[in-house]
Amino acid sequence: xxxxxxxxxxxxxxxxxxxxxxxxxxxxxxxxxxxxxxxxxxxxxxxxxxxxxxxxxxxxxxxxxxxxxxxxxxxxxxxxxxxxxxxxxxxxxxxxxxxxxxxxxxxxxxxxxxxxxxxxxxxxxxxxxxxxxxxxxxxxxxxxxxxxxxxxxxxxxxxxxxxxxxxx
Amino acid sequence: xxxxxxxxxxxxxxxxxxxxxxxxxxxxxxxxxxxxxxxxxxxxxxxxxxxxxxxxxxxxxxxxxxxxxxxxxxxxxxxxxxxxxxxxxxxxxxxxxxxxxxxxxxxxxxxxxxxxxxxxxxxxxxxxxxxxxxxxxxxxxxxxxxxxxxxxxxxxxxxxxxxxxxxxxxxxxxxxxxxxxxxxxxxxxxxxxxxxxxxxxxxxxxxxxxxxxxxxxxxxxxxxxxxxxxxxxxxxxxxxxxxxxxxxxxxxxxxxxxxxxxxxxxxxxxxxxxxxxxxxxxxxxxxxxxxxxxxxxxxxxxxxxxxxxxxxxxxxxxxxxxxxxxxxxxxxxxxxxxxxxxxx
Ligand SMILES: Nc1ncnc2c1ncn2[C@@H]1O[C@H](COP(=O)(O)OP(=O)(O)O)[C@@H](O)[C@H]1O
Ligand code: SF4
Ligand SMILES: [Mg+2]
Numbered sequence: 249x250x251x252x253x254x255x256x257x258x259x260x261x262x263x264x265x266x267x268x269x270x271x272x273x274x275x276x277x278x279x280x281x282x283x284x285x286x287x288x289x290x291x292x293x294x295x296x297x298x299x300x301x302x303x304x305x306x307x308x309x310x311x312x313x314x315x316x317x318x319x320x321x322x323x324x325x326x327x328x329x330x331x332x333x334x335x336x337x338x339x340x341x342x343x344x345x346x347x348x349x350x351x352x353x354x355x356x357x358x359x360x361x362x363x364x365x366x367x368x369x370x371x372x373x374x375x376x377x378x379x380x381x382x383x384x385x386x387x388x389x390x391x392x393x394x395x396x397x398x399x400x401x402x403x404x405x406x407x408x409x410x411x412x413x414x415x416x
Numbered sequence: 417x418x419x420x421x422x423x424x425x426x427x428x429x430x431x432x433x434x435x436x437x438x439x440x441x442x443x444x445x446x447x448x449x450x451x452x453x454x455x456x457x458x459x460x461x462x463x464x465x466x467x468x469x470x471x472x473x474x475x476x477x478x479x480x481x482x483x484x485x486x487x488x489x490x491x492x493x494x495x496x497x498x499x500x501x502x503x504x505x506x507x508x509x510x511x512x513x514x515x516x517x518x519x520x521x522x523x524x525x526x527x528x529x530x531x532x533x534x535x536x537x538x539x540x541x542x543x544x545x546x547x548x549x550x551x552x553x554x555x556x557x558x559x560x561x562x563x564x565x566x567x568x569x570x571x572x573x574x575x576x577x578x579x580x581x582x583x584x585x586x587x588x589x590x591x592x593x594x595x596x597x598x599x600x601x602x603x604x605x606x607x608x609x610x611x612x613x614x615x616x617x618x619x620x621x622x623x624x625x626x627x628x629x630x631x632x633x634x635x636x637x638x639x640x641x642x643x644x645x646x647x648x649x650x651x652x653x654x655x656x657x658x659x660x661x662x663x664x665x666x667x668x669x670x671x672x673x674x675x676x677x678x679x680x681x682x683x684x685x686x687x688x689x690x691x692x693x694x695x696x697x698x699x700x701x702x703x704x705x706x707x708x709x710x711x712x713x714x715x716x717x718x719x720x721x722x723x724x725x726x727x728x729x730x731x732x733x734x735x736x737x738x739x740x741x742x743x744x745x746x747x748x749x750x751x752x753x754x755x756x757x758x759x760x
Contacts, residue, residue: 277474277642277684279701284686303614306643306686347618349647351670351685357625358618358647364583365613 266290269301280307287311305348309333317341320366320376327401337403340377375406383407422501423462424602424634425486429495432456432481436706453706455481457658458495460732463651465601468628468635470645470666472681473655474702479638482655483606486636487522488513499602518548521595525607527587531579537590538575541565544597564593567630568623585616589623596627604636609644621648642685646670651738654678657705657713664738674740676751677714712743720744720751 271283288311290296300312308315308329316326317338325338336342346359363380366372372379378388387406395402396409437443437450456478463469471479484490486497488504497504499516507513521544524530531540541561544550551557562572568589579587588608595603605624609617621644627633639645645652646666653663654675662675673679700717703709712730715721722743730741744751 277681280686281684304686305614310686344615347615349621349643351643351646355647357622360618360622361615364585364616
């Protein structure tokens with residue numbers, strides 16, 4: 249209920265941009281479904297842009313057009329939502345997608361990303377994901393990758409560097 | 417071998433009322449009676465040994481109360497809990513309770529709140545061993561603690577540290593190690609991964625499945641995340657306002673939900689597959705548990721409700737793998753999706 253009041257308030261001033269920070273955490277499915285509907289209506293009827301911050305991939309799949317995946321304070325991958333979810337490019341996105349249980353997928357084990365998120369004061373040299381990455385190679389430990397274009401997305405990962413052909 | 421087929425845990429007609437009356441003086445002045453909240457209302461299910469039974473439902477529907485009743489943290493208003501055929505309510509003395517308490521343990525949602533910050537991890541994990549007098553020798557206790565920490569994929573040396581030195585996922589591992597310390601057969605897990613990030617959640621779910629296989633554990637698993645429940649469960653029960661409205665084989669319930677509330681719940685999940693399907697719009701909200709609707713609690717939101725639903729509490733109707741509580745299903749009313757699309 250509170251969430252909807254906030255959204256209603258936001259609408260009163262006819263915004264161009266609405267930033268929704270975890271609008272569905274701790275909410276239940278029936279309320280969540282309504283919030284998703286409101287967010288969609290925001291874009292469709294009011295022409296507002298919505299920046300949705302969430303860790304709920306289902307909500308992203310339902311509402312977003314584009315998605316950016318963040319790791320340790322930086323964007324690891326950004327692109328159209330269907331590409332990022334179904335054809336993840338960055339090894340982190342890949343691991344993240346595999347770690348989410350999906351109804352109808354009978355798996356004995358979920359994909360596990362080993363280790364844990366680094367403290368923001370101890371971000372590793374090179375690619376911040378390199379100590380946990382199953383596809384890490386030398387360059388990842390030395391140089392920090394910037395976002396580079398891959399298909400319709402942009403990905404911060406040396407595997408996709410066009411100039412120096414990557415291993416594998 | 418009837419013994420082996422008997423359920424490890426049997427919950428029968430379990431109810432819990434909480435007194436939520438205003439303070440005495442206020443009540444007298446306003447000439448009000450007591451206000452009782454039926455948090456759990458006639459819940460029955462069985463859990464076979466070595467299996468996972470999950471309870472799902474929206475917040476406030478009574479899941480945590482069932483969990484606390486089952487491990488004996490609170491006493492039921494009515495109904496019984498049987499553990500290997502023994503009625504927990506009949507065990508009144510501490511001496512009778514102790515051996516059974518050892519065999520059932522609980523894991524909570526918040527791994528921060530449930531660990532004493534001033535104790536070393538080794539002492540936290542050793543506490544149930546001491547409380548139940550399982551091992552006397554000090555060195556042997558330490559060795560056992562090391563084993564337990566390794567069993568949850570931490571290192572024996574982590575026993576030296578304090579809880580604040582660990583991440584959320586590692587703290588939940590410590591909680592699991594502590595729960596395993598008394599060699600339980602049955603674990604009640606109340607939203608054990610709800611406070612964790614998805615990648616950490618995957619580690620804990622994998623660990624729980626591994627431990628179940630290694631130790632033959634039986635789980636009562638509570639969650640509001642239906643995808644997690646799909647992944648972990650053998651059996652599934654769906655609660656609505658204190659009542660279990662449907663239970664059965666988990667895959668069967670997901671494939672072919674029977675109760676209109678289960679159908680609505682499954683339909684409301686955001687779809688990671690992006691199939692673009694049109695879902696049944698979710699109508700209304702969960703009413704207050706203090707004054708729930710008469711008859712079937714779900715009737716104000718149900719597109720198939722009739723007069724009987726508004727008057728009479730539905731009884732159990734058997735399904736292929738479990739039971740459902742719905743007049744419409746019992747009577748064989750047509751309950752097609754077209755009718756369900758009417759939005760409130
Ligand atoms: N100790 C208590 N005193 C009064 N009401 C309670 C108590 N514990 C739970 N409740 C109420 O009982 C209902 C069920 O709560 P709970 O079992 O925690 O639900 P869930 O775990 O499904 O969210 C809620 O309405 C809650 O407010
Ligand atoms: S008993 Fe009636 S109101 Fe309740 S779910 Fe069944 S049809 Fe709907
Ligand atoms: Mg709860």
